Amino acid sequence: MSSTLGSGGFGDRPRAYDPAAPLTPTGNLRRRQIFSKFTEYLATAAAIGAIAVLVIVIYAVVQHGIDAISWDFITKSAPEGVAPALVGSAVIVGIATLIATPLGVLIALYLNEYAGRRAASFVSLTMDVMNGLPAIIVGLFFFTFMVNQKGTLGLGQAGWIAGLALSIIMVPLIARGTQGVLRLIPKSQSEAADALGVARWRTVLSVILPSALGGILTVTILSIARAAGETAPLLLLTSNGDISRVVLNPFEALASGPTRIYTLSEEANPAGFTEAWGLSLLFISFILFASLGARALLARSKRKTSS
Amino acid sequence: MNLPPSRVRIRTDQPAVPSSANGTGSVALPDAVTTSAEAHWDTPPEVVFDSREVSVFYGAKQALAGVNLGIRRGQITALIGPSGCGKTTFLRSLNRMNDSVPDFRIEGEILYHGHDIYGGNVDQVEVRRRIGMVFQKPNPFPKSIYDNIAWAPRNLGMRSGLSERVEKALRGAALWDEVKDRLKDSALGLSGGQQQRLCIARAIAIEPDVLLLDEPASALDPIATGAIEDLMHSLKGRFTIVIVTHNMQQAARVADRTAFFSLETGGEKPVGSLIEFDDTERIFSSPRDPRTRDYVTGRFG
Amino acid sequence: MSSAATPAAPRAARRRDWRRRGDRFGDAALYAICAAAALLGAAVLILIAYEVVEGARPAIDKFGLSFVTGSEWKPTEQFNVFGAGSLLYGTLLSSFFALLLGAPIAISIGLFLSMLAPKAVRNVVSPLVEMLAAIPTVILGFWGVLILAPFVKSTIEPALHDTVGFIPLFGEPQTTGLSVFTASLILTIMIIPIISSVSRDLFMSVPRDMQDGASALGATRWEVIRGVVLPTTASGVVAASLLGLGRALGEAIAVAQVIGAGSEINIDLFKTGDTLAARIASQFPGALTELHQASLYYCAVLLLVIGVAANLIASWIGRRFSYAGGQVR
Numbered sequence: 001m002s003s004t005l006g007s008g009g010f011g012d013r014p015r016a017y018d019p020a021a022p023l024t025p026t027g028n029l030r031r032r033q034i035f036s037k038f039t040e041y042l043a044t045a046a047a048i049g050a051i052a053v054l055v056i057v058i059y060a061v062v063q064h065g066i067d068a069i070s071w072d073f074i075t076k077s078a079p080e081g082v083a084p085a086l087v088g089s090a091v092i093v094g095i096a097t098l099i100a101t102p103l104g105v106l107i108a109l110y111l112n113e114y115a116g117r118r119a120a121s122f123v124s125l126t127m128d129v130m131n132g133l134p135a136i137i138v139g140l141f142f143f144t145f146m147v148n149q150k151g152t153l154g155l156g157q158a159g160w161i162a163g164l165a166l167s168i169i170m171v172p173l174i175a176r177g178t179q180g181v182l183r184l185i186p187k188s189q190s191e192a193a194d195a196l197g198v199a200r201w202r203t204v205l206s207v208i209l210p211s212a213l214g215g216i217l218t219v220t221i222l223s224i225a226r227a228a229g230e231t232a233p234l235l236l237l238t239s240n241g242d243i244s245r246v247v248l249n250p251f252e253a254l255a256s257g258p259t260r261i262y263t264l265s266e267e268a269n270p271a272g273f274t275e276a277w278g279l280s281l282l283f284i285s286f287i288l289f290a291s292l293g294a295r296a297l298l299a300r301s302k303r304k305t306s307s
Numbered sequence: 308m309n310l311p312p313s314r315v316r317i318r319t320d321q322p323a324v325p326s327s328a329n330g331t332g333s334v335a336l337p338d339a340v341t342t343s344a345e346a347h348w349d350t351p352p353e354v355v356f357d358s359r360e361v362s363v364f365y366g367a368k369q370a371l372a373g374v375n376l377g378i379r380r381g382q383i384t385a386l387i388g389p390s391g392c393g394k395t396t397f398l399r400s401l402n403r404m405n406d407s408v409p410d411f412r413i414e415g416e417i418l419y420h421g422h423d424i425y426g427g428n429v430d431q432v433e434v435r436r437r438i439g440m441v442f443q444k445p446n447p448f449p450k451s452i453y454d455n456i457a458w459a460p461r462n463l464g465m466r467s468g469l470s471e472r473v474e475k476a477l478r479g480a481a482l483w484d485e486v487k488d489r490l491k492d493s494a495l496g497l498s499g500g501q502q503q504r505l506c507i508a509r510a511i512a513i514e515p516d517v518l519l520l521d522e523p524a525s526a527l528d529p530i531a532t533g534a535i536e537d538l539m540h541s542l543k544g545r546f547t548i549v550i551v552t553h554n555m556q557q558a559a560r561v562a563d564r565t566a567f568f569s570l571e572t573g574g575e576k577p578v579g580s581l582i583e584f585d586d587t588e589r590i591f592s593s594p595r596d597p598r599t600r601d602y603v604t605g606r607f608g
Numbered sequence: 609m610s611s612a613a614t615p616a617a618p619r620a621a622r623r624r625d626w627r628r629r630g631d632r633f634g635d636a637a638l639y640a641i642c643a644a645a646a647l648l649g650a651a652v653l654i655l656i657a658y659e660v661v662e663g664a665r666p667a668i669d670k671f672g673l674s675f676v677t678g679s680e681w682k683p684t685e686q687f688n689v690f691g692a693g694s695l696l697y698g699t700l701l702s703s704f705f706a707l708l709l710g711a712p713i714a715i716s717i718g719l720f721l722s723m724l725a726p727k728a729v730r731n732v733v734s735p736l737v738e739m740l741a742a743i744p745t746v747i748l749g750f751w752g753v754l755i756l757a758p759f760v761k762s763t764i765e766p767a768l769h770d771t772v773g774f775i776p777l778f779g780e781p782q783t784t785g786l787s788v789f790t791a792s793l794i795l796t797i798m799i800i801p802i803i804s805s806v807s808r809d810l811f812m813s814v815p816r817d818m819q820d821g822a823s824a825l826g827a828t829r830w831e832v833i834r835g836v837v838l839p840t841t842a843s844g845v846v847a848a849s850l851l852g853l854g855r856a857l858g859e860a861i862a863v864a865q866v867i868g869a870g871s872e873i874n875i876d877l878f879k880t881g882d883t884l885a886a887r888i889a890s891q892f893p894g895a896l897t898e899l900h901q902a903s904l905y906y907c908a909v910l911l912l913v914i915g916v917a918a919n920l921i922a923s924w925i926g927r928r929f930s931y932a933g934g935q936v937r
Contacts, residue, residue, distance in 0.1 A: 009514030009545055010475045016465075019437055019516035020420035023429040026436070028464040029828075033432065036828035040724055046716035047725075047733055050804075053797055054740050057751050103645050110642035123646045125923060129653055132851070132919035133912075134858025136885050140892070140908050141656040144663050152659070168652065175649075199631035201638040229744025231861045232889055239893055258746045258861075265750040265865055273754065280747045291742045295735055404824060409727070436826030446821040449840055458835055459825035506821070513826060 058288075061280050068278025078243040082279050087246045088159065088254030089283075092238070093228050095163030095250060096170055101220050103167070104174025109204065111175070112182040131172035138168050139233030147237055157240050159247075159254035165233035170223040177222065181215030182208065214297065221294040225287045231258035239263075257283050352380040355517060355547045356401060357418040363396050366410035370396045372578040373415070376566060383539060383548040385562035385587070387555060388602065392568040393579020394551045398519050401549065402438035403431050436463070439515035443522040445502035447494035447509075452486050455494045455505060459513045472512055480508035481538050500531025507538065511546065518542065520550040524557065536561050555603055558587065565590040567599045660912060663905035666898060675906055681871050683891070683900045690903035692910060694873045698881035699914070702788050702863065703856040705877070706795035711849045714800045718807030719833060734808065741801035749865030752794045757785030757866055760793070765878050779876035786868035789877040791886075794862050799852035806848035810841040843925050850922035858915045860885035884911040 008015040017026040025033060073081045107127070111120055142165045144151045147158070155161065185208060193203040209216075234256050241247070241255030257279050264276035356378040363371040371393040378384045386394040399405045400413060403424060417424045424434055448455050456473045465472060473490070477483040482504040486497070494505055503523060510518060520539075524532035532554075539548060539561050552558050558565050566584040570577040583590065583599045594600045661668075667675065667690065678691020717737060721730050765781035772778050814837050822832040838845075860883075868880030869890060882890075884907045895901040 009511050010479065011545055015514050015516070017437070023419070023422050023424065023426070023433050023437075025430045025433050029430065029433055029436070029826075032462065032828045032831070033430065036830035039830045039833075043716040043720040043724055046713045047720045047737070049713070050717055050737050050740060050800055051733065054736060054743075057743060057748065060751055060755055061747065103648070106642045106645035107649060109638075110646045114639055114642055115646070119646075121927075123649065125920075126646070126649045126653060128923050129916055129919055130649060132854045132858070132915060133653075133656070134860065134885055134915050136858070136860035136888050137656065137660060137908050137912055137915075140663070140888065140905070141659050143892075144659045144905075145655070171649065199635055201634035202631070204638060225742055229742075229746065231744070231746040232885075235861075235889060236892060258744060261746050261750055262861060262865070265746070265753055276750060280750060283744060284747060287742055287744065288739060291739060292735070402824065404820065407820075407823075432826055432828055435824055439826075440824040442817060442821060442824075444817060446815075446817045448818065448822070448836060458822075459827065462825075462827050462831050462835075509821075509825065515826075 058284065061277065061284050064274070065277035065279075065281030068274045069281060073278055074282070077245050082243070082257070082260065082275065082282075084241065084243050084246050084255040085257045085260045085279060086282065087248065088238070088241055089228060089256045089258070091248060091250055091254055092159050092162045092166060092234070092256060093224060095160050096166035096227055097220065097224055099164065100167035100170035100174055100223065101216075104171045104219075104223075105178050105209075105216060107171070107175040108178035108182055111179050113200070113204065127172040127175050130168065131176070133168070134232075135169060135230055136232040136236075138165050139236040141165075142233065143236045157238050157253035158251050159238055159241075160250040162234050162238040162254070162256070163250065165237055166227045166230060169230060169233075170227050173223040173226060174216075174219055177219030178212065178216050181212045181219065184215070185211050218294045218298045221290050221297075225290040225294070228287055228290075229258060229283060231262050234259045235262065352382065354378065355380045355420060356549075357416075357421075358397075359416045359418070361397070361400065361413065361415035361417055363393070363400060363405070364410075364412040364414070365408065366412075369576070369578045371400075372571065372580045374581045376581060376584055378547065378549055379564070380547050381544045382563040383543045383550060383561055385558035385565045386549065386551045386568060387553070387558050387565060388568035388579075388582075389570070390553065391579070392570050394566075394568045395521055396579065397568070398521055398549060398551050399440075401517075401519055402440055403434050404440060406431060436513065437515055438517040438519060439510040439513070440519040440521065441503070441506050441510050441523050444526050445499060445506050447497070447502050447505050449493065449495055451491045452494045452497070452505065453490040456509050456512045459509065463513055465513075476508040476512035479511050479542065480504045481534060481541075482508055498531075500527050500534060503527060503531070503535065504538065507535075507542075511542070515546065517547045517549065520548065522551050522553065525553065532557070555591075559591050562587045567594075567596075567602060569598055569602065657912065660905055660908045664902055664909050666902035667906040668902075668909075670899065671903075671906070675903070676910065679871070679873055681903075683896050688897060688899050690899065690906075692884065692903075692907050694871055695882055695884045695887050695907060696910065697873045698788060698867070698870075699857060699883040699885070699911070701877075701881070702792045702795060702867070702883060703853055705788075705792040706799060706856045707849060707853050709792065710796040710799045710852060711803055713796075714803035714849075714852070715807050715845060717800070717804040718811055719837075721804070721808045722811035723829070723833065723837070734805070737804055738801050740797065745798065745859060745862040746865075748794055748797065749862030752790060752862065752866040753786070756793065757787075757790050759785065760787070760790050761785035765789070769878075776875045777877045779878050782878050782880075784868065786866055786880055787878045788867060788874075788881040791863045791867040791881075791883075792877070794866055795856040795859060798859065798862070799856050802855060803845075803848045803852040806851070807841070807845050810844040810848070811837055814840055843928075847922040847925040850918050850925070854915055854918035854922065857918060858885055858911065860889035864890045884908075 074086065075081060075083050077084050107123065111123055115123060142161055146153045146155050146161050146164075148154065149156065189207050189211065190203050193207055238253045238256060239259055240253040241259070242253070243255045243260065247254055261276045261279050261283075264272040354377045356376070358374050358376040358378075361371065361374040361376075362369060374393075374397060376397075386398060388394050396405065401417060401419075401424070405411045405413075413425060419434075419438070422429070448458065450458070453473055456476050457469055460466075460469060460472055474483060474487075477486065482501060485501060486492075494502065497505060503526070507518075507523070524535045527535065536557060539550070542548060543563075550558075550562065564585065565587045567582045567590060568579055569582050571580040583594060583596045585595075590599060591603050594603060671678065671690065675690065675692055676696060677693045678689075679693035680689050680691050681694070682689050721734055721737075725733060761781060761784060765778075765785070768778045769781055818836055818840075819832055822836045827835065863883050864886035867882055867886055869882050869886070870880030871882065872879075874881065888904050888907055888911075892901070892904050895904060
């Protein structure tokens, strides 16, 4: 077969390669392909590394914590069990959710329905800053403002104050997430309602919010998973929680899982470590379960709105 | 150079095909002939692309059925037909740009200079190095004009004489005079027509063997379109050009050979097929197939 | 609404009037409630800043700006002198080291998920990487104390010291693995998911036709990434990294558990250290004197300034340099 080396693309000299040659790499392509493959391996290794760390940590928690788990462990108080910490965390996170969810949804509604460009960017900025606030500072604030006897309100330690602090952490997550959900709702629904002369507030309550409910639920669950693991604010606001009995009253200091784990990890007592591993296992299980479940819900609702 | 007479008449400027060349490098370099006299061939130029019973599937859906087509060196081959009949799919299959489309499957063979493009030892990147493509919507990189053109040659290791290469590419794309004073400016500041010519310059800068053009002027105004068409005349011969166009007049003005694709509704679902493939004059003046006649006379599509 | 009266219309008309007034009220009320919620957010932020600064006032009055550089920290009644220099140093050292380690890894993961992995793999690996962020930091720190730190002490420190020990960062292996280095490793684990998910989304948003244009020029996959994908997303990736940095700067609990609460400024990563956030977490509950407490508030003020600054810069970059045809070199 005759080669087709002719005048090159510019008509001055032949092409640097033979177009009729087999389609294997010419020129410097072999080297470039090797390098490209190498970078692909690096990227894959990075991903595998991240998953490996996840597996290692979870495996360690399961391996060390599984022995501590028993019915007594979950239902009894110190020294056999950690029920006060579990219940305390549940109460605190529950209060935080009750405060943060309406606030977050309202802020998202404001951003989506009412805010002009300048107001929207101001409020978005507020949410960004709130999201980036170190949790320890949130705790410090509520300590000064509410708990410290010599502070502004001087109320002493209480579970509901810890809930309030966690809600500050949850609100930006719920607001941003809900905003995303609201944006997915096709405008045609509210436009149709407007065309029929329905008042804005009726449209929001009866058309928009119901459509967004699934997404809001998902976002809330994810925020709960996040708040359940927060330690810093609780350390300052409810560290005196009683671990020897289950307390439901939010006006008292409540025991909580994360603070218990922290305290035990700082003590040099190996006997306490088992309890800490057990608590860790319980909390990680809840959080991972909630996260995965929420994401599955999100995937399903995305498929529904896009169909 | 005296060329033997022939019955087949081919339009305008066309440099001579080298009469013989061997792989070890001594080649009879032709003059870049620009006579207005007709050039005659008694053997047509060699086949660059030989498509044999090529069918394309996206998952279960068949987009193209049994395309048999031969594209010859140095010519401009146009692929025309109504939208959705598979011409762009076929074009993109020629340089393996469909590989990244999910569930893409191809049957049959596409032979490039006798080598199966989808064969085992084939390097996809090498394929695209030899077979360049210009897209429908201009897609310059957010870099300077110079860097847009110089990017690919730099990758290929062509670092010496880079400025000359960039200039030749811009001249080849008829853009040099307009941008020679502002090579460092962002390419995104050019007009649509200029951006498309930039994309053409970018493609020819690495001297591919073939240029595939996917409706290059459809996003441009008539004046810019005219500039692109003039460009193609000056590029052919040095490059083998395959152009997809939905503009029949453009195909008539520019192409040596034209392939008419359409949707065949014979089976249960419509599938893109090659209806007729011939010299452009024949396709437009006396097509053999009634479907071709209907299309080129504007009865449908 | 026309007022063409038909018999029995007056009662219906009154009902319509009430309904309209109710609607207007409802609209106004909803707007007011939403706006109030939004304003509440801003108000809380201002309040937080105010209270923290107020709490720091005794220390600000006593030490002024020398607090930032001074590195003596003696909480007992006898000395009662404080300086956050070593804390500031530890904060910046551990966070920037974590960023140095974590950002390239996270960006690589982002590239893997967006450009290399088939859809099925992406749908599994993405949530797994994000799950890394869901692990409570106290549990990560606990694992760090009991498992990572001994491993660092026994394996990583000697290995690093033997190979690159000429760099003063990697000194002699210490007795425990509790160190700035271990803290940085934990911080790296924490910030990788943040940077990688944002990067992944950024890379996936690079227009397909621009990538096709680069591929069509005979470029390898890496060349497409290096020439088109990375340059167009550069500012977004920087913003994402700053978000990660902000997260690392503010982490108190996990760092407090593994950093060993040292008080000196060392270049050696293997020695103990402390950060602003960790010092607050470890010493505030047991603060001895008023000045001690006020100094911890002062630390909080410093932390607030750098943390919010990192966040604001990230937002500003994200807003200013969005990829809408910006010139990229």
